[in-house]
Amino acid sequence: MLSEQSAVVTGGAQGIGLATSRLLLQSGAKVAIFDLSKDKLSTTCDELKREFGTDRVLSFHCDVTDEEQVVKGFALTKETFGSVDILVNNAGITSPKEWKKTLLINLHAPMFASYTAMEYMKGSSKAVIVNVASMAGFCAIPGNESYSASKSGLIAFTRSMAQSTEGIRFNCICPSYTDTPLLGEPGKELDSTLSFIIEKQGGLLKPEQVSEGIVRLITDASLNGQVLKLTPRKGFHFEKYDSFMESLEKL
Numbered sequence: 001m002l003s004e005q006s007a008v009v010t011g012g013a014q015g016i017g018l019a020t021s022r023l024l025l026q027s028g029a030k031v032a033i034f035d036l037s038k039d040k041l042s043t044t045c046d047e048l049k050r051e052f053g054t055d056r057v058l059s060f061h062c063d064v065t066d067e068e069q070v071v072k073g074f075a076l077t078k079e080t081f082g083s084v085d086i087l088v089n090n091a092g093i094t095s096p097k098e099w100k101k102t103l104l105i106n107l108h109a110p111m112f113a114s115y116t117a118m119e120y121m122k123g124s125s126k127a128v129i130v131n132v133a134s135m136a137g138f139c140a141i142p143g144n145e146s147y148s149a150s151k152s153g154l155i156a157f158t159r160s161m162a163q164s165t166e167g168i169r170f171n172c173i174c175p176s177y178t179d180t181p182l183l184g185e186p187g188k189e190l191d192s193t194l195s196f197i198i199e200k201q202g203g204l205l206k207p208e209q210v211s212e213g214i215v216r217l218i219t220d221a222s223l224n225g226q227v228l229k230l231t232p233r234k235g236f237h238f239e240k241y242d243s244f245m246e247s248l249e250k251l
């Protein structure tokens with residue numbers, strides 16, 4: 001399905017990014033993983049190379065907020081795989097006390113990576129960018145304003161880019177709470193508030209469910225500017241919204 005296509009997945013060493021990298025590889029794509037964690041990146045890429053072949057996996061250690069590094073990563077991806085067709089802006093953090101860092105990683109970095117990718121995607125007839133936002137972009141989390149703001153911003157960025165960019169599709173996915181190390185150390189009991197919230201939302205999503213949505217947004221060429229929500233109760237459902245022009249008439 002995605003053979004001859006090459007993807008960059010940021011934050012692909014674990015969690016949703018790893019599930020997405022694996023599904024892209026299973027679908028035939030070549031995958032470059034950009035990640036900050038040297039150890040996890042190395043373990044994950046070794047495993048993926050064993051599973052899918054060394055020539056289909058590229059490991060790139062970087063901080064997505066380091067613009068010079070990000071440009072180098074795209075250049076290396078193009079040099080290694082011959083093209084850049086797909087970008088999944090997945091790397092993200094939650095750190096309520098570090099609001100500037102949160103905005104840098106969760107919003108500024110995906111915007112910079114998108115603008116950079118657009119340069120490297122010239123010549124690709126299948127160019128697509130998927131941003132991993134969150135339901136937190138809709139249901140603002142009390143006490144975690146930088147995370148919620150970063151995700152609302154990423155949704156708005158996606159919608160705006162989709163309406164103004166020719167030749168590259170932009171979509172985003174908004175999962176609710178998903179079982180990854182972001183929620184806490186694996187194997188360690190979750191704190192009581194988080195457990196309560198997760199029970200209220202109807203349980204945890206699995207990263208593989210999220211990656212299925214991401215790959216759908218990549219492979220279905222009719223989808224552009226889509227905001228795909230994913231929750232345990234409702235499953236996949238698209239957010240309905242008016243285009244900019246339609247909105248003006250309702251103001």
Ligand SMILES: NC(=O)C1=CN([C@@H]2O[C@H](COP(=O)(O)OP(=O)(O)OC[C@H]3O[C@@H](n4cnc5c(N)ncnc54)[C@H](O)[C@@H]3O)[C@@H](O)[C@H]2O)C=CC1
Nearest residue numbers: 011015016035036037063064091092134177178180181182
């Ligand atoms: N786990 C959840 O409940 C949900 C997560 N999300 C979003 O999904 C995305 C992935 O999250 P998870 O897999 O849960 O997180 P995770 O913490 O399991 O994985 C994030 C990955 O990003 C990497 N990373 C973090 N900062 C980086 C940086 N500055 N440069 C490069 N790599 C960096 C980490 O090393 C890690 O490998 C994030 O954007 C998150 O906000 C969205 C909805 C729900």
Ligand SMILES: CCCCCC(=O)/C=C/[C@H]1C=CC(=O)[C@@H]1CCCCCCC(=O)O
Nearest residue numbers: 094134135136139141144147176177183184
């Ligand atoms: C309905 C909103 C769904 C939001 C799902 C999401 O994107 C992820 C949520 C986490 C990110 C920010 C948060 O506040 C959520 C929970 C964070 C728990 C952090 C636990 C910290 C730790 O133990 O290390």
